[in-house]
Amino acid sequence: MENKSFKYERQREEMVRNQIEARGIKDPGVLAAFRKVPRHLFVSEALRDQAYGDYPLPIGEQQTISQPYIVAEMTQALELNQDDRVLEIGTGSGYQAAILAQIVYRVYTIERIRSLHIQARNLFDKLHYHNIVTRYADGTKGWRNESPFNAVIVTAGAPAVPEALVNQLVTGGRLVVPVGNQHTQELIKIDRSKNNYQQTNLGGCRFVKLVGEHGWKEA
Ligand code: SAH
Numbered sequence: 001m002e003n004k005s006f007k008y009e010r011q012r013e014e015m016v017r018n019q020i021e022a023r024g025i026k027d028p029g030v031l032a033a034f035r036k037v038p039r040h041l042f043v044s045e046a047l048r049d050q051a052y053g054d055y056p057l058p059i060g061e062q063q064t065i066s067q068p069y070i071v072a073e074m075t076q077a078l079e080l081n082q083d084d085r086v087l088e089i090g091t092g093s094g095y096q097a098a099i100l101a102q103i104v105y106r107v108y109t110i111e112r113i114r115s116l117h118i119q120a121r122n123l124f125d126k127l128h129y130h131n132i133v134t135r136y137a138d139g140t141k142g143w144r145n146e147s148p149f150n151a152v153i154v155t156a157g158a159p160a161v162p163e164a165l166v167n168q169l170v171t172g173g174r175l176v177v178p179v180g181n182q183h184t185q186e187l188i189k190i191d192r193s194k195n196n197y198q199q200t201n202l203g204g205c206r207f208v209k210l211v212g213e214h215g216w217k218e219a
Pocket of ligand 1: 063064065066089090091092093094095096097110111112113116137138139140155156208209210211212213215
């Protein structure tokens with residue numbers, strides 16, 4: 001047992017150095033979070049030995065846990081502060097939410113597939129991540145009762161920037177969302193200022209579909 005956990009610790013450190021720092025991620029809070037969160041516990045037992053690899057992995061229900069680097073890139077782009085409240089759409093395995101929870105005051109995360117929602121909620125309890133609030137719902141409408149948020153992250157590909165999410169940002173708030181077709185997207189960042197929005201394109205990416213009222217329609 002002990003040997004195993006040392007092995008994962010070593011793999012985690014190599015992931016941070018070779019995949020994340022080597023590609024230019026510098027935010028100390030982001031790097032510290034990646035060194036802490038046990039990514040191997042966010043995948044099924046059969047995939048544990050691959051958990052620190054440079055690729056996404058299946059998590060069931062035809063969904064995936066994102067490649068470590070894309071999680072790091074999106075997290076850094078959110079420019080987080082320690083008293084921020086952050087909304088995530090697409091809990092999935094819970095890994096991205098766990099990373100956010102190391103950095104900010106509170107994370108609100110929404111998942112539309114019940115089994116994934118329940119599994120993630122149980123894991124957060126087990127790992128004592130008490131600053132993550134989970135919800136089973138269509139996240140494309142945001143979470144009005146808990147808004148506004150300092151930052152919003154969408155971890156599924158949208159056909160367009162979901163307007164409800166922009167409207168639930170504070171002035172000075174940041175939104176990161178993959179936008180494109182069902183095969184490939186661009187990572188879009190929105191900065192909300194007092195009277196307008198600034199949009200930046202952070203480059204290509206590939207996510208599963210955001211399905212919901214302001215996303216793709218169910219097949
Ligand atoms: N952040 C996750 C990535 C999961 S993949 C992780 O770290 O593992 C994207 C997830 O978004 C899937 O679980 C999918 O079911 C979910 N999703 C898709 N559309 C959604 C919607 N409208 N509301 C909430 N979750 C959604």
